[in-house]
Each structure stands twice: as structure tokens, then as C-alpha cells.
Amino acid sequence: MLSYDSWVVRTAGWALIAAGIVVSLTAVGAFRRTETTVNPITPEKTNALVTTGLYKLSRNPMYVGMAAILAGAALLLQNYAALVSVPLFLLSITFLQILPEERVLAAKFGDDFETYRETTARWL
Template sequence: MQALELKIPPLLLVVLFAVAMWALAQWVPSLVLPLSWRLLFAGTFAVAGVSVVLAGVLAFRRANTTVDPRVPQQSSSLVIRGIYRYSRNPMYVGFFLLLAALACYLMNAAAFALLPLFVWYINRFQIAPEERFLLQKFGADYQTYCDTVRRWL
């Protein structure tokens, strides 16, 4: 399973999950959940998701470090300011919120069922290897950061 670590760009992963969610919603329309406010929920999650992702990217840009999580060795600094005071992985939180927005828009139980799979995949194949590398590179500073800031929220 280590072969999958840091291989799929997270943005591509979001697109793949979005396509899978849409396909499942089409394949099993009987799992539609009735909710008249689905567009309000979808819009709220989408705006929140985009905002969180952009805040994460801007924090990385300000710190002059790479935003590509597939190459953690290019990290030039430990980013702990801005939105990173609240989450160690705000970009992944934002991606999750975008997928939640799509699930709300589709309002299909099968689409919602993929959300925990996304979290599992990101935890296992993105975050865990990133954390190993960051701990090795930044040592006690990173460990202190991990001890005070949650992985997701």
C-alpha cells in the first residue's frame, strides 16, 4: 500500500471522488434523500470549502513554501500561522467541504457514503506520509505543533 503514498495529487483525488459521487447518484437514484434546502446547504459548504482552501494556499505562498503535498521534501518552512493555527490540514478540510457540498447538491445517500472513504484515503496516503517527513525535517517544532493543533479541525 505504500506505493499509493503521495502519488495522486489531492486536487485530482477530489475530482475523482466527485465523479464517483455523481456516477453513484445516477446509478442508484432510489437513494435520493428528500431535503428542500439542499441548494442552501450545498452553497454554504462550497463557499466554506473554497475559502478554507484559499486560506491554506495563501498561507503557504506567504511562507514561500510549496503547496504540492506530493513533494514534502521541498517544504522550506513550517507553516503554523493563519488558518494553520486551527488545522494542520486546512486544504484537505476545504476539499472535504467541497465534496460535502456536492453530496448535498446530489442529495443521494451513496454520494454521502463516499465522504468517509475520502477522509480515510487522505489520512492514510497523504497526511500520514507528510507528517512522517515533516517530523523528520522539523523535529520538535513540528511535534509541538502537532500536540497543539488538530489534524483536521
């Protein structure tokens, strides 16, 4: 019996989805304003280190937004097993995307990236 039914949980799910969308779009907007690539597959094409706005709080607000959307969707499914998707996403995005991205950024931006990494949390 992994399912449940709760209007409170549904409301929280919708709130997380809405917050995740706002966070993700705001983070993408910062990249657009800086005129650097948003494409996570080609971090070597980045031409600027974005450290303002949400990027002062987290090195990965786009992924934080995605995690919030996923968590909200898991709550909407109202099944405890769906919640497992959130830590699995966090682990996989960290090892498969974030760490490789950070290696590229460290090589490209050197001390500036190292200072940013030391002063800004990966997640929150």
C-alpha cells in the same frame, strides 16, 4: 430509494462548497506568503512549517476545505449514497497523504513539528 429533494439541503450544499473554497484558498495563501511549496507530492521541498492563520486551528485546512467541497457536492447530488464519499475521502487522504507528509515534516522540522502536532488538531 436513496434520493431526496430538498432546497434546504441544496442550500447547505452550496454553502459547504463556498466555505470549502474559501478555506482552501486561504490555506494555500498561507503557504504562498511563507514561500514554501504547496505541492503535496513533494513535502520534502517544504522550507517552512506553516502554523499561522487557519493552521493554528488545523494541521490540514486545505484537506478540510476539500472535504467541505466534497460534502457540499454530495449534498447537491441529493443522494444518500453520495455522502459515503466524504468519510472515504477522509480515510484515504489520511492514510495515503497526511501520514506520509507528517513523517517527512517530523524528520525535517523535529521538535518544532512535534510541538505543532501535539497542540494542533489534524482536522478541526
